[in-house]
Amino acid sequence: MSRQLMITYYADRELLGLVSDEDYEAFKDLLLGALHNEWPKAGVNVDDAEHAYVEVELAPGAKGEAPLDEQARADVEARVIEIANDVIDTREWATEDTESYDEEYEEEIEERRLGEDREDY
Secondary structure, eight states, rough: OSSSSSEEEEEEGGGOOOOOOOHHHHHHHHHHHHHHHOOOSSSSEEEEEOOEEEEEEETOOTTTTOOOHHHOOOOOHHHHHHHHHHHHHHHHTTTSSSTTTTTHHHHHHHHHHTTOSOOOO
């Protein structure tokens, strides 16, 4: 895609489980790097939010560009979510073992990660 995009992933800390501030910041840094690798010319941000979601829009000053169509937006959003899930799964950001959580909490985290309780996706 030749157009310049602004991509913002709003991270939900609870998706990672009960993690330290250090681990959460490491996750956001790794995710930011992965998004930059996928879209090197895009403006990419990772911010905090109560629920994880993605915003994709044309970069300011992208004059002469046609509006971003909904299918292209949906494709980018889906890829961002896939990358975020991959970063979560690799656990390269984790300095502590979180395997001690009960199954019910782990299932809730998995449901939220996959967006099953969100109508946005």
